Amino acid sequence: MPPFKAGLKRKVRSEKTAENVVEDKDSNSDNDGEDLLKGDLDKESDATDSEHEDIDAGSDGERDEVLFDDSVDSVLEDEEPGDDSLEESSDLTDSEGDESDGSEEGDESQSESEAEQSADSGAETGTAPSAAGSSDESNKKEKREIQKKESIKNKTPKETEKQQTNKKQNSKNTKQKEKIKMNSVDVLASKIEETKVSTEPVQQKDEYESGDTSDEEDRVNTAGDVPMWWYNEYPHVGYDLDGRRLIRPPQRDHIDEFLKKCEDPEFWRTVRDPATGQDIVLSKEDLQLLERLRSSRVPSAEHDEYEPWVEWFSREVLATPLRAFPEHKRSFLPSRSEQRQVARIVHALKMGWTKTRRELAAERRKKKERNFYNLWGSAPGAARPGPRALPAPRRALPSHAESYNPPPEYLLDRKEMKEWEKLSETPWKRKYTFLPTRHASLREVPAYPRFVRERFLRCLDLYLAPRAIKMRLTINAEDLVPKLPSPRDLQPFPTGEVLRMRGHDALVRSADFDPSGQYIVSGSDDGTVKVWETQTGRCLRTAALGAAVARVAWTPAAGLSLVAAALGRRLLLLNPGADVGAHRVAAATDALLAEPPPQHDVLMDERTSSCVQWETVDAEQWARGVRISIAHFKPVTHVSWHARGDYVAVTLAEGAARAVVVHQLSRRRSQLPFRRAKGLVQCAVFHPHRPLIFVATQRVVRVYDLVKQELVRKLQAGAQWISAMAVHPAGDNLLVASYDRKLVWFDLELSARPYQTLRLHGGAVRAVAFHRRYPLFASAGDDRYLLVAHGMVYNDLLQNPLLVPLKQLAGPEPRGELCVLDVRWHPAQPWLLAAAADHTLRLYA
């Protein structure tokens, strides 16, 4: 019966306190488990306790007090049950350990566990004063229980006081408890009904009200802010303001709990107050409050979330403003902190630490764009980064064995072949990386048919995609051409044909101007010498001499009127006559030449006289104009006057050592200046003002000093066959024409080598001439162009002559092989005279 009793008590208690359903189920279950264990323990204790029922019943008032305390505490401490359960479990283990050890601590813990037990078992144990005899517990336990009893006894006076003070308020509760204690199990059902009835007033009763009242009466647990499990092993749960213990209200076991759950309709909203251990039934308002809290709304229902907004601070200026103080100075000044922030951002932008939004957007956009790799573009850096690549080591030169037709000793014989076969698994150990094979010819090499094509493709590759940068020298052809002045700046020079003198019946071999330039003399193959007027091209005189005239030359002496004409072996000196030139000059010439000088003056050695004969001129010839006739032993090819007009140098064809003869007119004698033949002499020309003679053989021009009778210079023309020669009027430059189309300029001051070689003619060059006054020279030959060039010779020895080809004058039509046979410059005007093979003389200006 005692257990029932206890159960009943608990039920009643539960009814009173109205446990909460809202509590966590897990914790509930834990509690249940613990409760069960406790229950087991309790049974033992119950067994012991059962005897003291009566005493318990007698001490009901005390329990009530405790209950009240619990109810008070529950308001403050909600979390206690969880904590308790944990503490209890730990305690449990502790107690077990304690039992084995038996140390002082163990004592303490044991005592704690005992206190627990006592707490669990409720006041019965406490109230049962004689628990020692029948209990299974050790003596110590018993002793403690005794101590407890004593302490309870000590408490009792205080509790009684409390009871007295609380009796009025809890009158109803106490009545119910008493009834329960008194009733048996039989009337359980009716009692449940009763409880139902009795609970109603509990519900109606406002707990806060009671709390408030208890506050007013200082029924407060003054335990402080300490965890409640500290009190777990004590019967009380704290102290009130007066220092009296607040006795723990009786605990329900699981059965009671279950029953209560089944019976109590308010169970779901019953909550245990951990501070006091009392059950509290939550009111409707509490639930609403909880609901609001759970849905995280404002707890009070009266709070209007959407109450109308009152704009206290608006732009409207009020007559009585809310804030009447004047605006602070800060409000007018730019914010210093803002300025600092902006400055920091600007600095970061400047340093590139951050980027503006626009830049970032641009970057993002750029990232989004499709980026193509420029396959054909050059590398960004010209050179490849990193160290220079080491070239691969050179391969060894191919050996004989690699030949398509190796010598037999390199071919593998049978033994070697066997070894070769043996090493087929490990080919790197072989002697060669290839098998020397013999082919009769390169074409039989198996790869040959592929070879040509492969090589072709390779060449295509190389050609289309060169792998190496080719260092190419870019030289403009124009840069190589020397900078020459424009021909326009070098005027005057002849630019076109003005006069064409017809009259000869055969090709005109030679022509010359008289010293003043008024007349032209020409010698032709038709055996005539004609004198022309320069200005009009009028033929003034014709002298038929009977043989082809090879060469004519007008004397440079102004006081004489003489023309040297070479006919075959003869050299005739003609006086063109009174009607040509000046009367007096002609007469003077005649007078001079009429009488031969005294014979004793004419001294000619035998060598000379054997090849030259001064002939007497008969009257018929005299009438034709012939004044002097000189016969040579060989045909005359070239005649040139000395500048003074006294000497004539005559070149004889095939004359060998006697090819050059110099005649002196005033003394009518001849000289052979050379003893030995140096070659085929082409022509001999006097230096304009020094006693020098230029003798051109086939390839060499020699310069002799006539006074000292020695060779001065030897000029290598670099041509195969020299045809003609002209000395610059200043005497330091020489122009040599050759049959192999060359025109060679010698600067005697510079060297014996050609200063310049002009290859401007298309055919053999037959004539060349310097202008006496203008820096001009001309050349002509077998091609139908006359070349006019500027040949400036500077007095400054440091400056080389300037040669500028100026113009190609269209010459006459070639007759046979020949075109132009002689060119001469007008002595004063920049006019050019050409003796042409088409029987004409042409004047270009």
Next chain:
Amino acid sequence: MADETGEAQLQVRFITKQEQYAVSDSPYAIQSNVQPLELNKLLNGLLKETKPSIEKSVEFDFLICGELLVTSISECLQDKGLSTEDTLEIEYLERFPAPSPQDCLMHDDWVSAVHTHGNWILSGSYDNSIHIWNTKGQHKLAIPGHTSPVKAISWVSFNGDQAVFVSGSHDQSAMLWVWNVSRNSVECVVTCRGHDKGVECLAVSADSKCFATGSWDNNICLWSTSLSDEDNVPVKKKQKPEQGNTREPTSVLKGHREAVSGVQWMDFNTVVSSGWDHLLKIWDCELGGIKQEIAGNKAFFDVDWSPLTSSLITASADRHIRLYDPRSTDSIVKTTFTSHTGWVQSVRWSKTRDTLFLSAGYDGLVKLWETRSPKTPLYDLSGHEDKVLCCDWSNPTFLVTGSCDNTLRIFKSKHATGNA
């Protein structure tokens, strides 16, 4: 562009210096691509309205900015860079009528010198002879006497029956002849010997009292034309009486370095000479010194002086004829006339018209030039088949030219009715 110029209207005003052809001063609007021929028609129409007295249609030449209009007006304006917006003043003058070939006088050799006076034509030839013709083409006289080609010839004076002329030859002499017109007899009065080389040119002064000769010996000699020789005949030089008297030059002007190719009198004591040394020299005869030197860049072949315009015209060793104004200081060549294709051998001013001159070239053409049209001559007088060596326009009616084809041609120029 062509459309633009073709469509453009042009405001023109016709002005003239010939009063008999004056028209009203009001401007006319004409198409800009009008040719001179159409302008001629327009002007003749205007003249018919205003001056009924002029019956025949007159041919005019038109001058725009002092240059003869040859092409259309628009082209001319483009060349000159003138605006078509402004009113254009077109001066017009009666066109010089085209000379007509009148006669061809055959010679035995090249005709190298010619001169006319009145009805008489004097010609020198390369066969050393001098010929006298009248303008009707009758050969009056062939005068031998020189021993070399006659290069220069000129009438000196006509005194009734007695005509005096002078000739210069390459035989280094100039001869003064007297021709009795009625008796048709000629006599060499004086042989002028003083040159060392052939005489190339001669000129008789305006008052006919003296003449100048230029020669290949680079000298110019001045001679008196007086027929009597008592005043200046040196006694010792009279040993050659074969051709009459010999005469020494009154003065010798030395200065040219090359042959003197042309000589002309500018006034009674000023002579201008041209030389192959590229120089024109103006001499003071009294002082015997050089007054002015004009340098060209080619050898001069001939020079002529126009007292009407006080300017020199020269022929040189190229295709161009150059007009010199000796008074100007900066650019002495005023105009260059280019149309000949060969050397120009001779140039002669018109004696009456200040803007016209004659030129003879080696291209066989004689050209009549107007100074205001330097690109194109007024007329090409063709007919010669070879080089033309000389020309003469002393008689305003006759243009006489001598050539290498042994002919002397006479062109008759009808005188314009209105002479400027």
